[in-house]
Every structure is written in structure tokens, then in C-alpha cells.
Amino acid sequence: MVPLWFYLVVSAALFAIGAYGALARRNAIAIVMSVELMLNAANINLVAFWRYLNPFEINGQIFAAFVFIVAAAEAAVGLALIISIYRSRQTVIVEDVNMLKW
Amino acid sequence: MDITWQTIAFFAFAVMTLGGGLMVVINRNLWHSALFLMLSLFGTSGLFVLLVAPFLAAVQVLVYIGAIAILVLFAIMLTRRMMGLEETQNTQWPAAAAVAVVLFIILVITVSPLVDEDAVTDIFGDKVANLNANLPVDPDAKDSGVVANNDLDIVTVEAIGEALVTRDGFVLPFELASILLTAALIGAIVVAREDEA
Numbered sequence: 522m523v524p525l526w527f528y529l530v531v532s533a534a535l536f537a538i539g540a541y542g543a544l545a546r547r548n549a550i551a552i553v554m555s556v557e558l559m560l561n562a563a564n565i566n567l568v569a570f571w572r573y574l575n576p577f578e579i580n581g582q583i584f585a586a587f588v589f590i591v592a593a594a595e596a597a598v599g600l601a602l603i604i605s606i607y608r609s610r611q612t613v614i615v616e617d618v619n620m621l622k623w
Numbered sequence: 624m625d626i627t628w629q630t631i632a633f634f635a636f637a638v639m640t641l642g643g644g645l646m647v648v649i650n651r652n653l654w655h656s657a658l659f660l661m662l663s664l665f666g667t668s669g670l671f672v673l674l675v676a677p678f679l680a681a682v683q684v685l686v687y688i689g690a691i692a693i694l695v696l697f698a699i700m701l702t703r704r705m706m707g708l709e710e711t712q713n714t715q716w717p718a719a720a721a722v723a724v725v726l727f728i729i730l731v732i733t734v735s736p737l738v739d740e741d742a743v744t745d746i747f748g749d750k751v752a753n754l755n756a757n758l759p760v761d762p763d764a765k766d767s768g769v770v771a772n773n774d775l776d777i778v779t780v781e782a783i784g785e786a787l788v789t790r791d792g793f794v795l796p797f798e799l800a801s802i803l804l805t806a807a808l809i810g811a812i813v814v815a816r817e818d819e820a
Contacts, residue, residue: 522627523629527633528670531637531640534727535663536730538641538647541648541720542647542648545715547710547712550657550695551647551656555647557664557691558648561640561667568670568671572674583786585676585679589686590803592687593690593804594803596691596694596695598807603698604698604702604815607701607702613702
């Protein structure tokens, strides 16, 4: 069986990739996708720790399932906002949507 | 560590997850980004299978690939004029890359004590040892005290379902999550629908 830290390194790399995407992409939809990657990284961590440290309690898997729920809610609301912004301002470039910026 | 089919599968799924993730953030074509997101999510699902979490693997495919990724594809199609951007990264991308690399290094440093399998036992030892005292440990994992996959049969979908609806389980968080999801979806409909004249 693969040691625990393999999973943790994969998860760390996925999180860093997602963080880069969220910081560097201009398209709001790409940013939402990057956030999904980061949530996935967190989930890999949760399930790996559950499997290696405490596999007879169900807690770890339940926690991961709640991350799924939050991710689904986030994607639905985020994409609805993006579509709404696109409708009123004809853009999804985050730099062009700066009416709340000081 | 011996090279087993499990190891090979792990590396295949890890490459799928990370390669897909990397293509999501650097691909210039947003549509391809979304398809690579699906690949990455599928790789994660494979990792869940290797971690003996079949329920989560199935939910990953159904909810993430089947619902969220499809939602993203619809959003891309609805904002199609934005697909052909010349510049897909903003001007601060070198700083963003630096932040990501530093973050990765910090995380790896944090994880590094666990590379030594004895350390895993030292850090989490009591718990792992107590829990798994009566069970044969995974032969490949030797001293780390990790339970072999075959002994994990008891954690089934049934157990998860029961935990979600019993009072000393997670019924309150479960109901709260339902309310959150309902509120989020109603909110999404209200935000995204066309204003009636």
C-alpha cells in the first residue's frame, strides 16, 4: 500500500495548482474551476487521513461528503452570479467587474 | 516499498489528477480547461477507490463530473464570446506562480515528517495501534499499523447512510446541509434568471 505522505503530496500539489489558477486566471469561470480543484485537494486529504489513521470511524468520509455539498452549492451560486454579471455587463473578465473596487 | 498494482494505479491516478489540474489552469482554451477539469476529477475519484471509499468515488463521479463540471460547461457556453481571450492570465501571474510554489513547498515541509513510517506511528501511534490492535496490518505497510484493505469491509455505504440519519450520528449536519443546498439553488435561480419586464 502506498504510504500516507504520497497522498498528502499529491493533495498539496493539487491545492497549489488550484491556488495559482484562482490568482492568475482572468476568466471568472476559470477561477471557479480552480476553486473546485482546491476543494478536491482538501477532500483527498480528508479521505487519506481517514483511511490511514481512523478507518473504523465513519467521520472522515462524512466530512468529505459535506465538502461535496458545499462545493455543489458554491458552484451553483458562483456560476449563477457569473451569468448574471455577463448579462448586465457583457463580460466575465474579473478585472472589468470592478464597480465595488475602491 | 514494493511495486504492486496498487502503486501503479496510484501513480496513474495521481498523474491524471495533477496533469488534468495543471491543464485546467494553463490551457488557453476555456472549453478544454473544463474537459481537463473532468479528467482531474476522475483521477481524484480513482484515488478515492484506492483509499477504499467507494461511496465517495461514486459521488465524485456523479456530483462533480456529472453535475458541477456540466454546469461549468453550460456556463462557458452561455458566455461564449469570452472563450477566445488573447490573454488568459492576468498581469500578476508571476507573483501568483511564486505564491503557489511557496505554498507547495510549505505544505511539503509540513508533510515531510510523515515520510518516515516510524514517525507516523510516533505522531498518531497510540490511536492507530489501539484501533488496529486486533487486526492484521497491511503486509506492504509493515510498521505503520495501517489496516489492510480486506479488513475494511465493515465500512460500507450502509454504514454511511446510517450515520447520516441516526441521532448520535450526523443527522443535524445532514439536515443543515440540505437547507444550505436548497437555499443555494433557489438563490442561484433567482440570481441567474432573466428579469421580467
